[in-house]
Structures are given as C-alpha cells and as structure tokens.
Amino acid sequence: MKIGVCVKRVPDTETRPKIASDEKNFDLSDAKFVISPYDEFGIEEALKLKEANGGEVVLISLDSSGDVTVIRNGLAMGADRAIIVEGDGERDPYETAVILSNVLKEENFDIVFFGKQGVGHDYQQVPSILAEIMNLPLISVVVELKIDGDKVEAVREIEGGEEVVEAKLPVLISAQKGLNVPRYPSLRGIMAAKKKPIDKKSPEFTAEKLSWEVEKVELPPPRKAGKIVEGEVEEQVKEIISFLSDEVKII
Amino acid sequence: MAVYVLIENRNHNIKNPSFESLSAAKKLAEKFGTQCVAILFGDAENISDLGKYGADKVLKIKTGQELVSRDAVIEIVSDIVKNDGDFKALFASATSFGKDVLPGISAKFEKGIAQDITEIFYDNDPILIKRPVFAGKAFEIIKFNDFPYFITTRPNVFKKAEYNSDGSVEEVEKSVSPDSLKTVLKEVKSTGSGQIELTEANVIVSGGRGMKGPENFKIIEELASLLNAAVGASRAAVDEGWIDHQHQVGQTGKTVSPTVYIACGISGAIQHLAGMSSSKYIIAINKDPDAPIFKVADLGIVGDLFKVVPALTEELKKVLNK
Ligand SMILES: Cc1cc2nc3c(=O)[nH]c(=O)nc-3n(C[C@H](O)[C@H](O)[C@H](O)COP(=O)(O)OP(=O)(O)OC[C@H]3O[C@@H](n4cnc5c(N)ncnc54)[C@H](O)[C@@H]3O)c2cc1C
Numbered sequence: 001m002k003i004g005v006c007v008k009r010v011p012d013t014e015t016r017p018k019i020a021s022d023e024k025n026f027d028l029s030d031a032k033f034v035i036s037p038y039d040e041f042g043i044e045e046a047l048k049l050k051e052a053n054g055g056e057v058v059l060i061s062l063d064s065s066g067d068v069t070v071i072r073n074g075l076a077m078g079a080d081r082a083i084i085v086e087g088d089g090e091r092d093p094y095e096t097a098v099i100l101s102n103v104l105k106e107e108n109f110d111i112v113f114f115g116k117q118g119v120g121h122d123y124q125q126v127p128s129i130l131a132e133i134m135n136l137p138l139i140s141v142v143v144e145l146k147i148d149g150d151k152v153e154a155v156r157e158i159e160g161g162e163e164v165v166e167a168k169l170p171v172l173i174s175a176q177k178g179l180n181v182p183r184y185p186s187l188r189g190i191m192a193a194k195k196k197p198i199d200k201k202s203p204e205f206t207a208e209k210l211s212w213e214v215e216k217v218e219l220p221p222p223r224k225a226g227k228i229v230e231g232e233v234e235e236q237v238k239e240i241i242s243f244l245s246d247e248v249k250i251i
Numbered sequence: 252m253a254v255y256v257l258i259e260n261r262n263h264n265i266k267n268p269s270f271e272s273l274s275a276a277k278k279l280a281e282k283f284g285t286q287c288v289a290i291l292f293g294d295a296e297n298i299s300d301l302g303k304y305g306a307d308k309v310l311k312i313k314t315g316q317e318l319v320s321r322d323a324v325i326e327i328v329s330d331i332v333k334n335d336g337d338f339k340a341l342f343a344s345a346t347s348f349g350k351d352v353l354p355g356i357s358a359k360f361e362k363g364i365a366q367d368i369t370e371i372f373y374d375n376d377p378i379l380i381k382r383p384v385f386a387g388k389a390f391e392i393i394k395f396n397d398f399p400y401f402i403t404t405r406p407n408v409f410k411k412a413e414y415n416s417d418g419s420v421e422e423v424e425k426s427v428s429p430d431s432l433k434t435v436l437k438e439v440k441s442t443g444s445g446q447i448e449l450t451e452a453n454v455i456v457s458g459g460r461g462m463k464g465p466e467n468f469k470i471i472e473e474l475a476s477l478l479n480a481a482v483g484a485s486r487a488a489v490d491e492g493w494i495d496h497q498h499q500v501g502q503t504g505k506t507v508s509p510t511v512y513i514a515c516g517i518s519g520a521i522q523h524l525a526g527m528s529s530s531k532y533i534i535a536i537n538k539d540p541d542a543p544i545f546k547v548a549d550l551g552i553v554g555d556l557f558k559v560v561p562a563l564t565e566e567l568k569k570v571l572n573k
C-alpha cells in the first residue's frame with residue numbers, strides 16, 4: 001500500500017503570536033516549530049496501515065523555511081521518506097492545494113492523510129479543495145477508519161453525532177483527534193531518520209490572483225482579572241448566583 | 252445576481268447556526284441591493300423561519316434521497332451558483348458540514364474560503380472580514396480580491412435578525428447519478444441525544460484534571476443541566492479517558508464563544524485559553540489561588556470544586572424553583 005501524509009510545519013501550540021512591524025504579519029521569531037498536531041494523527045494512521053498491509057509511507061510538505069528538522073520528526077516516527085516543496089513564503093490555501101496535488105498525482109498514492117486543520121493559520125480547507133482538483137473522494141474530520149480491500153468505511157465527527165461514510169480507494173482522509181494516539185519517535189527511529197531521503201522540489205504553480213489579502217492582524221483585547229472570592233463556600237455560592245443574575249443575566 | 256446561503260438540515264430541522272449565517276448574508280445582500288437566496292436540501296419543519304431570518308427566496312432541493320453525500324451537495328450547489336452569472340457570495344455556518352463542503356465549491360472557482368469568521372465590517376468597501384488564527388489567540392482582517400466570496404460564519408457569534416423577508420419556496424429537482432458519487436453517506440448517528448452542542452451553547456460548564464476521575468463529571472453534568480449548558484473539558488480530562496474527546500475545548504479541541512464559561516478544576520494552560528477566552532464572561536473555580544485561569548476570569552472562586560459545585564447546584568435549584 002502506498003500511503004501519503006501531507007504535513008505542515010507550524011508554530012507549536014504554546015506560541016503567543018506577536019504582531020510584526022508591518023501589522024500584516026505575525027512575528028514568530030520566538031516560536032518553536034512542529035508538525036501540525038492533527039497531521040500527527042494522519043502519520044500514526046498511515047504507519048498502522050503500513051504495519052498491517054506493508055507498503056510505504058511518504059510525507060509531503062510545502063514549506064519555504066529550509067528547516068528539515070521538523071519533517072525529520074515525522075520520519076523518526078517511522079515514515080519512509082519525505083518530499084518538501086520549497087515555496088516562497090506562505091501560500092494561499094488554493095495554491096497550496098494545487099501544488100500539493102501535483103506531487104500527489106506523480107506519486108499515485110492509494111490513500112493520503114491530512115490533518116483536519118493546519119494549526120496557526122487554521123485555514124481548514126486544503127483537503128477539501130484538493131479533493132475537487134484531483135476528483136478523489138475525501139472523508140474529513142475522521143475519528144475511525146476501516147479499510148478492507150479497496151473498500152473504505154470511516155466515521156466522521158459532526159456536531160452532537162457521527163456520520164458513517166463509505167468510499168473506495170484511492171481516498172483522501174483528514175484526521176481528527178480520537179482517530180488514534182500518535183506514537184513518540186523511538187531512539188532507533190530518530191537515528192534511522194537521519195539517513196532517510198528528503199527530496200526537494202520547487203512549486204510549479206502560482207495563482208494568478210490570491211483569494212484575499214490580509215489588511216492587518218490583531219490580538220484580542222486583553223482580558224482583565226476580575227473579582228476573586230476566597231473564604232466560605234456559602235459566600236462563594238452567593239457571589240456566583242448574583243454574578244449569573246446581575247451581570248450575565250441568564251437566571 | 253444574489254447572495255446564497257447553504258442551509259444545514261438535520262432530521263428535518265434547520266439548525267440555529269444556519270439562521271445566524273442567513274442573517275449575516277442578508278445584510279450583505281442588502282448592501283449589494285440584491286436577493287438573499289437560501290439553499291435547503293429536503294424538507295424541514297421550520298422552513299418558514301428561513302424567510303423570517305432573511306431569505307428572500309428558498310431553493311428547496313429534492314434529490315429523492317434521504318441522505319445526501321458531500322459530493323452531491325458540492326455538485327448541485329456549484330451548479331446553482333454557476334448558473335447565476337453574477338453571484339456575489341456563498342455563506343454557510345462553520346459546522347462540520349459547512350466547513351467540509353464550502354471549500355469543495357470554492358475550488359471550482361479556483362479560490363479559497365474564509366472559514367469560521369467572527370465579524371464582517373459591512374461599512375467598508377469592499378467589506379472586510381475578521382477571521383481567527385492560532386485558535387483565537389489572534390485575528391486577521393482580510394479583504395477578498397474579487398467576487399464571489401466564500402464564507403463560513405462561526406456559530407453563536409453572529410446574531411439572527413428578524414428580516415421577515417418573503418421566503419417563498421421554489422422546489423428544484425436535482426438528481427445525481429449514484430455512479431458519479433465518490434462518497435456515500437451511509438448513516439447519521441446522534442450521540443448523547445438531547446445534549447447541547449458545545450459550539451452552539453450559550454452556557455458551558457467545563458471540568459479539568461481537578462475532577463480527579465470520570466465518576467465526578469456527574470456533578471458538572473448536574474450543574475450544566477440546570478443551566479441548560481453544554482459540558483466541556485480540558486485536554487487533561489480527555490486524555491485521562493474521563494470524558495469523550497468531543498467535549499475538549501482548546502487549541503486542539505473546540506473553540507467556543509458562549510455567554511458564560513464556568514471552568515472547574517482547570518488551570519488555564521495557553522492551549523485551553525485559546526479555545527475559550529472569547530467567552531463573554533468567565534467564571535473559574537480552582538483551589539490554587541495562583542492558577543493562571545484567574546488572570547482571565549471575571550469571577551474567580553478560590554476553593555474546592557467538590558464543595559463549591561454541589562453547593563451551587565443546590566442553591567440554583569432553589570433559585571430556579573426546580
Ligand atoms: C499540542 C498540544 C495541544 C493541546 N491542546 C489542548 C486543548 O485543546 N485543550 C486543553 O485544555 N489543553 C490542551 N493542551 C494541554 C495543556 O497544555 C494543559 O496540559 C491542559 O490544558 C491542562 O488541563 P487541566 O487544566 O485540566 O489540568 P492541570 O493543568 O493539571 O490543572 C488542574 C487544575 O485543577 C485544580 N484542582 C485540583 N483539584 C481541585 C479541586 N478539588 N478543586 C478545585 N480545583 C482543583 C488545580 O489547582 C489545577 O489548577 C495541549 C497541549 C499540547 C502540547
């Protein structure tokens with residue numbers, strides 16, 4: 001089975017974004033970069049499929065940073081090789097989808113995993129756009145996956161429930177927390193990853209016009225600490241009730 | 252020329268976030284001096300509310316199928332909007348349905364979409380859109396470069412408005428040949444029926460590692476049911492296996508914007524705050540006076556949640572006469 005996983009290099013979830021001097025970008029110079037957490041569920045599922053069926057797991061990333069340490073972490077988890085498409089700066093989600101689709105077409109995967117969202121920009125759309133461009137089935141926000149021959153059955157999360165969706169290979173799957181628990185790289189995995197191939201390519205597509213421009217970026221207004229109530233439980237309960245009735249006005 | 256809204260229909264019932272999205276779209280349609288058209292798949296008991304909240308016209312799509320897969324929705328809706336040579340925008344609510352299908356439609360126009368937006372600045376020309384990034388730790392104000400606009404609105408942020416528009420229903424038959432469908436929607440299951448969905452809730456009561464075990468979540472549930480609230484959790488509580496991950500609030504869980512968020516035994520890690528700090532009011536109950544959650548709480552209760560929460564529930568029962 002030939003399995004692809006699209007992984008995005010992103011600032012980790014501890015990051016507190018700061019506004020850059022142009023007020024249109026974020027200053028992420030202090031950030032630590034990682035594979036987007038949802039993509040790790042995709043890598044884990046790919047590795048499990050490979051363990052069950054044999055085959056190859058390939059990581060694909062569009063990234064202009066020149067930093068390969070992040071994708072090496074994915075190789076250390078157990079993926080076989082990686083392809084980095086070196087863009088110039090951050091791409092529009094439509095452009096990203098087209099550029100990734102060009103790589104996916106060349107590789108001809110049986111199944112490709114994505115995260116449900118790339119942490120940071122939170123575009124939440126690259127897999128859906130890609131599915132249209134490639135005319136392939138997509139099942140998104142997946143929490144359970146079964147593959148039997150070329151039959152795919154997945155459970156996807158919806159508000160207050162679940163949907164059961166069927167498709168046939170080749171298929172695109174976007175992963176949600178709950179699908180599995182991603183493994184940590186072992187020491188052996190980390191050593192092996194140093195020798196695994198990372199192919200570099202240049203992007204073959206630039207959109208004529210971006211979907212939108214960023215006019216400016218903002219931080220939310222800072223929240224202030226309010227009233228702190230220590231002491232007796234009865235007193236505290238009274239405080240909560242009057243807060244709910246006088247301020248919040250829900251009782 | 253029109254502004255379209257894709258409506259979400261679950262069990263013949265149009266969900267509230269769709270009405271919120273509709274009212275936001277109607278306001279844009281008014282700015283453009285054009286119609287606001289709702290697209291609905293199947294029958295819904297509350298179809299007449301579409302007019303009330305802003306639809307000038309309702310296209311009711313009959314496919315002859317009870318469950319319509321994403322591919323069919325994408326094909327049919329793309330067809331409709333493409334037929335309108337000068338269509339301005341397509342809205343949906345940012346639910347798992349809207350977020351999944353709308354980029355599939357925008358792809359046919361070689362564009363991306365603004366997902367999960369929290370504000371529209373209608374007075375600007377062209378309009379500006381606010382979209383959360385870093386799970387709400389920051390925002391981008393964006394300007395679309397050309398029409399059509401594709402937008403999903405975050406539930407519980409935009410207000411429904413009574414426009415009492417015409418809302419006349421036009422039935423449209425659209426069949427999609429099963430062979431052309433890449434995915435088949437087999438079943439839609441409700442989990443925890445009657446529970447209020449986190450992202451749509453007005454009140455949320457959440458528990459963290461301070462809950463100490465799964466059995467204790469029932470004190471959270473009791474308080475929540477009195478307040479008509481949804482139940483949330485920190486990742487620590489989810490990872491311990493005390494509660495299903497669907498309840499997780501935060502950067503790798505759900506982003507919520509209720510009127511009031513009550514955090515019990517949650518320390519206030521940055522990833523948790525990212526998901527809930529746009530709540531209008533925050534109440535925190537924590538035994539550690541130095542817990543970071545108190546820095547963002549409007550009301551901070553320093554105490555043992557196992558004493559405070561049950562006492563609060565008892566007192567509320569009296570106040571609410573329940
Ligand atoms: C990639 C990544 C993503 C993450 N995503 C999320 C996310 O989406 N959501 C999320 O929540 N976290 C997330 N986290 C985890 C986050 O960093 C914290 O570990 C987590 O939020 C802590 O949960 P907690 O506050 O329940 O537990 P703790 O930090 O252990 O806090 C427990 C609190 O309970 C209090 N307490 C204990 N007993 C009592 C009592 N009897 N009465 C009152 N108070 C009591 C303690 O004083 C303490 O403040 C993520 C982490 C990573 C690395």
Ligand SMILES: Nc1ncnc2c1ncn2[C@@H]1O[C@H](COP(=O)(O)O)[C@@H](O)[C@H]1O
Pocket residue numbers: 005006007008009036038039060061062063093096100113114115116117118119121122123124125126127
């Ligand atoms: N630059 C990128 N390189 C590789 N994969 C990406 C990239 N951007 C997005 N993806 C994939 O698409 C998913 C959703 O991302 P997004 O639509 O940007 O929120 C991610 O979890 C990745 O699997």
